[in-house]
Structure formats: structure tokens, C-alpha cells
Amino acid sequence: MRKRLIVSAASALSLLLAVPASASGPGPQPGAEGVGDPYYPNFGNGGYRVSHYDIRLKYQPATDELEGTTTVLATATQDLSRFNLDFTLKVSEVRVNGRLATFATSGEQELEITPARPLLKGSPITVVVRYKDVPSTVQRYGGYSAWRRTPDGAVVANEPLAAAWWFPSNDHPSNKATFDVSVLVPNGTQVVSNGVLTGTSSQIGWTRYNWREDKPQATYLSMLGIGKFDITQDTTASGIPVYNAYSKDLGANAGAARASVERTGELVDFLSGYFGAYPFSSIGGFVPNIPSSGGLESQTRIIYGPGQFDRGANTSVVVHELAHQWYGDSVxxxxxxxxxxxxxxxxxxxxxxxxxxxxxxxxxxxxxxxxxxxxxxxxxxxxxxxxxxxxxxxxxxxxxxxxxxxxxxxxxxxxxxxxxxxxxxxxxxxxxxxxxxxxxxxxxxxxxxxxxxxxxxxxxxxxxxxxxxxxxxxxxxxxxxxxxxxxxxxxxxxxxxxxxxxxxx
Known part of the structure; x- marks a missing residue:
């Protein structure tokens, strides 16, 4: 299995299509359909910068149905008549600064939004997107889906594309933002995401988990794990909270996974001696029950495929992914x-x-x-x-x-x-x-x-x-x-x- 998404050669070539130029002339103009990245010019969007994502979800593992409302806080970097978010799921409503906006979809993951009023350069933008879909059925780029169902839930994380399968975003690492992620799941199911678990709440038959990452985070480094987990919590010697989660049915690899990931605190302190103070407010690992040998340095909550531990404990991979918290995630x-x-x-x-x-x-x-x-x-x-x-x-x-x-x-x-x-x-x-x-x-x-x-x-x-x-x-x-x-x-x-x-x- 691959570590993470590397778009196939054919798909990658399709991503190299030139970004359409915005219309010229006075007055508000559409934001670009991509940031112009040399490899993937259509990734991300132009015309604005996001500062925060507030993601509220409800997920039913039995049907894989995801219902969500994401609020995007941004600032216009030009006078805008229209702008895009990157998203693949079915949208029911979009509001911009409190007013209903018209929207359409195009390409592989473009959600085109036309606000009721043009947006002026430098002005704040609040975008609310409501959606409902079955993410595992949504495929793009020649059959790829970032959303993986598991026997008791789902996992979404990948590189360079994953965010579009669970929240609308400006999906390019050059636009980092802070995150609040709140997920409602049936009782007995747990939720793991980036940052710190700020609290849980209950209603009849359901539990809500609230996660917060208060440091800037690239969209591809966001992650979501839903299922039934064994949780361990501790702190590093320097006092950083450590939160690790393991799927309950890892089989023969369970012991080796724990013997590796439970050394996270020790290894953070080791790397701090070379790279300086750890840059975030928490750290930990997540080992889901997916058929993968890969790993992803998702910010503060690293994902390790169970196959990493086929041959026993593997502290080397933990060191690798932790090093990314400085080289790749913070910078x-x-x-x-x-x-x-x-x-x-x-x-x-x-x-x-x-x-x-x-x-x-x-x-x-x-x-x-x-x-x-x-x-x-x-x-x-x-x-x-x-x-x-x-x-x-x-x-x-x-x-x-x-x-x-x-x-x-x-x-x-x-x-x-x-x-x-x-x-x-x-x-x-x-x-x-x-x-x-x-x-x-x-x-x-x-x-x-x-x-x-x-x-x-x-x-x-x-x-x-x-x-x-x-x-x-x-x-x-x-x-x-x-x-x-x-x-x-x-x-x-x-x-x-x-x-x-x-x-x-």
C-alpha cells in the first residue's frame, strides 16, 4: 500500500492543465480557480485567504452518511464577483456574509460561489456551506477517494488531496489556517482529529467530540478518524500532552504498534534537541484498522498504517513522522x-x-x-x-x-x-x-x-x-x-x- 495519495501519472498530467485567467477590466472579478502551483495549478483558489475553519459534522457509520456545516472565515485579496472552494460532496446551501449565495460545481473539485453582493478587497468573508453525502461513493481523478470506510467508522487523510472529501477549503498548503472540528457520532463510537480534545457532550444515542488546532495548519495535514479505539494519554518530559488512539482490532500488529507509538513523548524530546522547541500544543499517533503500510504526518495526530508494524516495533517511522511536525507541518x-x-x-x-x-x-x-x-x-x-x-x-x-x-x-x-x-x-x-x-x-x-x-x-x-x-x-x-x-x-x-x-x- 502507498503511504498516501500520489496521483497516478495520467491523473497528474490532467492536473497540469493551465489555470484559466480571470477576466480583465475594472470592477470585481472572479477569483482564480487555482493558486498556480507549478505541479498542480488548479489546487487551491485565488482571490481570498482563509484564516479559520469551523467544521461541524454528523456521521452514521452504518450507512457512511456524512452531514456537515462548515464555516470558513477568510479575507478577500481582490475585489471579487465570484470565488471557489475545493469540495467534492453534495451541497444544499451556501451563505456568504449571511446572505444566500448561488453555487455550482465544475471540474474535479470546484465549488463555484457567487455571493449576493460583490466582495471588496480587504473585506472579511464568512462562508457557510451545508452538505450531505456518502463520501466513500465520491470518486475523482480517475477513481480516487480519500475517504476510507472501516468496519466501525471511517478515516480520511492523504497527500496531496483529502480535505475535499469532508470539508470545503482553499486546498493548498500555502494557505494555512486554524481549525475547530466538532463531530456527532453514535454512542460507543469515538472521534480523533488534530490538536486538543476540548470536550465532549451527549444527547440521546449520540456523543459529540470537539477538537481544536490553534496553530496554522495546511489543509492536507487535517485528519479525521471515526471508530472504536483504545486511547492512551500522557505528557512528554517537557509537558506536552500526548494523545494516542489505536483501533481495537489491529490483530497481531497491535503490540508492535503500541511499542512504537507509545514512545512518542520520548522521541519528541529527542528531536527537540536538534530542531528546537516542539511547535504545537499536543502530539500523538493514530493507528486505524485500514489495509495500509503507510503513514502521514497529519499535524499533531500522526496516522500510522498497521502494515508499518508487520515486522515488529518500528521507532524509526515514528521519528520520521514526528520530524515532520517541524519540517513540513510548522514550516x-x-x-x-x-x-x-x-x-x-x-x-x-x-x-x-x-x-x-x-x-x-x-x-x-x-x-x-x-x-x-x-x-x-x-x-x-x-x-x-x-x-x-x-x-x-x-x-x-x-x-x-x-x-x-x-x-x-x-x-x-x-x-x-x-x-x-x-x-x-x-x-x-x-x-x-x-x-x-x-x-x-x-x-x-x-x-x-x-x-x-x-x-x-x-x-x-x-x-x-x-x-x-x-x-x-x-x-x-x-x-x-x-x-x-x-x-x-x-x-x-x-x-x-x-x-x-x-x-x-
Whole structure:
């Protein structure tokens, strides 16, 4: 199973259609049907920015019927005659600033809204969308659905698309917002989402769960789990609340899952030593009973597919997903092509954990990876800094991406390197950034020009002539043309994790 949605090659190509230009001329104009992302230009929308989502749902597991009212708080960034939200479910009513609005649907997930009155640039917008549907029956992009039914409920989370199957949004990571999620379910059923559980309430036969994420969150990092769970709660040594949930029927993997995810607090404190203070108000893991070996770094409440624990406990994958809370969630990519900022650093965190556990140093792991692939191997044709729309989460983004980070460590020395590693998520906390932004930050802190370095490691479709150690020792010659270093003890576990994430085995 794949870690998360990677739109198929054919579907990805369909997403590359040019965004229609807004009409020119004076007066209010329609907002763009996408943000113009280099990979997926129709994702997200133009003309406004969202600051908050209030999502109120009622869900019946027996029928998979979802009924909802989402209130979107936004600000117009231009004079608007019309604007879009990204949504796939059946809508019954839309109001804008209290007045009924007309609406229509188009494309794969466009909800086109025409307010009763034009909206002026800088003005606040309150959009209320009422809807009711059976999400698992809604398919887009050639048969894809982000909504997964389970024997006792449902799970929705994926990358890059999932939000549109349960709430209307400006679905691109460049527009982060805060969230309130309130879900009514039959008694005996539980709800897990992002942030902190602020309370529950009951009525005859039903229970409502209220979750809040008060820090900016990208829409693809929102998650919802509904079912019957075993819950554990604790705090990290530094006092951060930990909330973990496990489906009750995980079978043989239940013990290994708990042995891994219950170490979340310890591992947050470990990573804080490298990345700085943990950026959110809670953390935890969720292991649903879905047929998946993947994982997703959904903000504060990470989803782990049960298949991650087929071979026993796996702290390496927990380290990977937790590292994303700094690299990917707090500091989010500005464009999908910047995915190295997420995955390269999360993969490198596994190297740091390996060092800590005395199962192979970061240098040994990077050298071993560099030696495994001959210069002509297609592996080197992927540029981690711009991997392409067809496979943004391809294997080299992780593996070559982590090699690049180790090579940067060697080039700059540990003192400067670790200042950068900790300073970056502090400098850009709760914001968005590009690979070019990271290069500029590394140059500022190191006092060195690094353009050639980043071009070689991230933007050149061939094997770097010098390995991550900064030299070409005989042990690092191409596989088949010389010796390959001994395999570090942690290699197989790290490779398993990243291979699943990168959709490769």
C-alpha cells in the first residue's frame, strides 16, 4: 500500500492543465480557480485567504452518511464577483456574509460561489456551506477517494488531496489556517482529529467530540478518524500532552504498534534537541484498522498504517513522522515542488536516531546509500529539489535528499550545520518556504556561497562526483565497480520506512 495519495501519472498530467485567467477590466472579478502551483495549478483558489475553519459534522457509520456545516472565515485579496472552494460532496446551501449565495460545481473539485453582493478587497468573508453525502461513493481523478470506510467508522487523510472529501477549503498548503472540528457520532463510537480534545457532550444515542488546532495548519495535514479505539494519554518530559488512539482490532500488529507509538513523548524530546522547541500544543499517533503500510504526518495526530508494524516495533517511522511536525507541518512547503524540505529532513532524522541508537552513523548511512547506485542508475535522474509532478514523493527525494543534508553537514561542520537545523524551523515557524529560501538561510548562517552545492545535490539529474563524505574514497565507488561499505545495522528498517512512504519497494 502507498503511504498516501500520489496521483497516478495520467491523473497528474490532467492536473497540469493551465489555470484559466480571470477576466480583465475594472470592477470585481472572479477569483482564480487555482493558486498556480507549478505541479498542480488548479489546487487551491485565488482571490481570498482563509484564516479559520469551523467544521461541524454528523456521521452514521452504518450507512457512511456524512452531514456537515462548515464555516470558513477568510479575507478577500481582490475585489471579487465570484470565488471557489475545493469540495467534492453534495451541497444544499451556501451563505456568504449571511446572505444566500448561488453555487455550482465544475471540474474535479470546484465549488463555484457567487455571493449576493460583490466582495471588496480587504473585506472579511464568512462562508457557510451545508452538505450531505456518502463520501466513500465520491470518486475523482480517475477513481480516487480519500475517504476510507472501516468496519466501525471511517478515516480520511492523504497527500496531496483529502480535505475535499469532508470539508470545503482553499486546498493548498500555502494557505494555512486554524481549525475547530466538532463531530456527532453514535454512542460507543469515538472521534480523533488534530490538536486538543476540548470536550465532549451527549444527547440521546449520540456523543459529540470537539477538537481544536490553534496553530496554522495546511489543509492536507487535517485528519479525521471515526471508530472504536483504545486511547492512551500522557505528557512528554517537557509537558506536552500526548494523545494516542489505536483501533481495537489491529490483530497481531497491535503490540508492535503500541511499542512504537507509545514512545512518542520520548522521541519528541529527542528531536527537540536538534530542531528546537516542539511547535504545537499536543502530539500523538493514530493507528486505524485500514489495509495500509503507510503513514502521514497529519499535524499533531500522526496516522500510522498497521502494515508499518508487520515486522515488529518500528521507532524509526515514528521519528520520521514526528520530524515532520517541524519540517513540513510548522514550516510548510510553499509549492509542491519544495517537497524535499519535508521528506529529506524527516528521512535525515532517522539517520540521527540511528546514531543515537548506535546502529549506524549518519555518515555511514549516507555513504552506504551513495555507493549502492552506479552513476548510470535512473535513481540519479530525479532531482530532489524539483522531482516532477508525476512522482513528487519518489524514492530519491528521500534517499538522495538525506545524502544532500549529510553532505551539507560535512561541508559546513557540525557547529554551523546544527545551528541551521535548529534555526530554520524557528525562523519560519508556522509559515511556508521554498528550497531557495532554505539555501539563502544556510548561506546567511554559514557565510558561504552554496549555490553550486545545492545545484549539484538537488537540481542535477546525475550522480554527484563527490560523495556525501566530501571525498571519493575507494569504498564509495559505484556498486559493481568497487567495494560497497558494510551495511549499517539500521539500514533495512530505514529503507522499509522510506520505501513505503515513497511508494517504492
Amino acid at each position: 510548510s512547503l510553499a509549492r509542491w515542488k519544495d517537497i524535499w524540505l519535508n521528506e529529506g529532513f524527516a528521512f535525515y532524522a532517522q539517520y540521527l536516531w540511528s546514531e543515537h541508537e548506535n546502529e549506524g552513523t549518519a555518515q555511514e548511512l549516507a555513504d552506504y546509500a551513495y555507493a549502492r547506485y552506479p552513476a548510470g542508475d535512473p535513481f540519479w535522474s530525479v532531482e530532489p529539489g524539483d522531482p516532477g509532478a508525476d512522482e513528487p514523493l519518489s524514492w530519491p527525494v528521500y534517499l538522495r535528499g538525506a545524502m544532500a543534508i549529510q553532505a551539507l553537514r560535512v561541508k559546513l561542520g557540525d557547529e554551523t550545520f546544527f545551528r541551521i537545523l535548529k534555526g530554520w524551523p524557528t525562523e519560519h515557524r508556522y509559515g511556508n518556504a521554498t528550497v531557495e529560501d532554505f539555501e539563502a538561510y544556510a548561506e546567511k548562517l554559514s557565510g558561504q556561497k552554496l549555490g553550486d552545492f545545492f545545484t549539484t545535490w538537488l537540481f542535477t539529474p546525475s550522480k554527484p562526483p563527490v560523495g556525501p563524505s566530501g571525498a571519493k574514497p575507494a569504498a564509495l565507488t559505484a556498486q559493481g565497480n568497487g567495494a560497497v561499505p558494510a551495511e549499517p545495522k539500521s539500514w533495512k528498517k530505514i529503507q522499509e520506512t522510506a520505501a513505503v512512504h515513497a511508494n517504492r519497494r
